[in-house]
Amino acid sequence: MEQIRYSSRRFAEVLGLTSRELAQAEESGAVHSTVKPAPGAAQKTLYSVDDLAAAREKLGRVPPRRPMRKQLFLNFKGGTGKTSVSSSYAFRLAEMGYRVLVIDLDSQGHASKCLGVSGEEAESTLFDAIIKKTPLTKVIVQTGMPGLDLVPSNLTMSTIDLSLMPLAAREFRLRNVLKEVEGAYDFAVLDAPPSFGLLNLNALMAAHDLFVPVLADFLSFHGLKLLFETVQGLEEDLEHVLDHIFIVINAYNATYKIAKEAKEALEKHYPDFLLKQVIRQCTKFAQASSEGVPIFAYDPESKGATDIQAVLDEVQGRIGEWGKLKLAEPA
Numbered sequence: 001m002e003q004i005r006y007s008s009r010r011f012a013e014v015l016g017l018t019s020r021e022l023a024q025a026e027e028s029g030a031v032h033s034t035v036k037p038a039p040g041a042a043q044k045t046l047y048s049v050d051d052l053a054a055a056r057e058k059l060g061r062v063p064p065r066r067p068m069r070k071q072l073f074l075n076f077k078g079g080t081g082k083t084s085v086s087s088s089y090a091f092r093l094a095e096m097g098y099r100v101l102v103i104d105l106d107s108q109g110h111a112s113k114c115l116g117v118s119g120e121e122a123e124s125t126l127f128d129a130i131i132k133k134t135p136l137t138k139v140i141v142q143t144g145m146p147g148l149d150l151v152p153s154n155l156t157m158s159t160i161d162l163s164l165m166p167l168a169a170r171e172f173r174l175r176n177v178l179k180e181v182e183g184a185y186d187f188a189v190l191d192a193p194p195s196f197g198l199l200n201l202n203a204l205m206a207a208h209d210l211f212v213p214v215l216a217d218f219l220s221f222h223g224l225k226l227l228f229e230t231v232q233g234l235e236e237d238l239e240h241v242l243d244h245i246f247i248v249i250n251a252y253n254a255t256y257k258i259a260k261e262a263k264e265a266l267e268k269h270y271p272d273f274l275l276k277q278v279i280r281q282c283t284k285f286a287q288a289s290s291e292g293v294p295i296f297a298y299d300p301e302s303k304g305a306t307d308i309q310a311v312l313d314e315v316q317g318r319i320g321e322w323g324k325l326k327l328a329e330p331a
């Protein structure tokens with residue numbers, strides 16, 4: 001992430017300044033670039049992610065600290081965009097000045113990779129925190145993006161369901177572990193694997209909000225039904241009520257008749273949960289993840305980045321004040 005560079009225009013945009021305000025802030029010394037232009041390169045000013053964090057501090061543009069809001073991206077169906085959307089969403093929150101912890105729950109370690117961290121090389125994962133009781137702070141790694149930390153994942157996570165099985169309070173392990181970092185982050189963004197098991201149950205029990213990325217096809221309906229039944233089961237058996245459920249259509253291509261029909265069916269069946277904003281099909285997601293950066297860093301003007309920003313805005317509007325948690329914090 002350290003390699004991410006902002007143009008002056010984008011830097012001003014991210015800070016919520018006009019170009020003129022940025023120039024004034026430069027003059028007053030509140031903002032400055034630490035990026036040395038490469039030899040022979042055009043003398044355009046570029047900014048780093050550290051410059052962004054420093055500018056936010058100096059300009060007093062750090063959002064107020066809030067109780068940690070835990071947002072889970074889950075769908076039992078694979079390949080619907082949970083990782084692409086959650087890692088970009090989390091990165092964007094960090095760009096906005098929030099303190100964000102991404103928790104990679106998937107032994108494939110894709111969220112780690114999307115944030116430029118090799119899960120394989122990670123010394124420990126959530127497995128250590130949940131099963132072996134290693135303090136979470138020892139598991140957390142920095143991503144290089146100020147304000148964006150990560151609980152990495154790798155193949156050691158693949159047996160976690162089995163290890164959870166005999167434990168006491170096995171559905172509440174993750175919720176309890178997260179209490180350790182309650183005051184340190186404004187958001188926890190959890191990227192779930194496409195499976196149905198104890199780890200995902202833990203994730204649901206820990207979450208305030210559930211995001212369900214779906215593809216606009218009819219196969220998605222079966223997965224959704226199971227997910228809603230599971231959520232209902234949690235309410236009844238474990239008394240856990242989610243604050244919000246957001247279904248978001250991903251990789252949408254309006255030129256496909258089937259996609260339009262599936263969208264209409266989702267609108268009909270899940271009107272209360274379906275976000276109005278869709279995330280359009282965008283090849284930049286794959287390119288960004290292969291470079292280990294979120295889409296906002298790869299191409300902030302791409303359809304994918306624009307749509308995730310709009311999703312974030314819609315969600316913020318629906319939740320209202322980010323920090324007001326309906327759910328009473330578990331004792």
Ligand SMILES: Nc1ncnc2c1ncn2[C@@H]1O[C@H](COP(=O)(O)OP(=O)(O)OP(=O)(O)O)[C@@H](O)[C@H]1O
Nearest residue numbers: 078079080081082083084194251280281282285286
């Ligand atoms: N909006 C989009 N447009 C085009 N391709 C996308 C979009 N979102 C995700 N993809 C691509 O789809 C594939 C699956 O995405 P991703 O890994 O985010 O899904 P997932 O739900 O996390 O998968 P898994 O269930 O394996 O965890 C990736 O190759 C990704 O680049």
Ligand SMILES: [Mg+2]
Nearest residue numbers: 082083106110
């Ligand atoms: Mg994934």
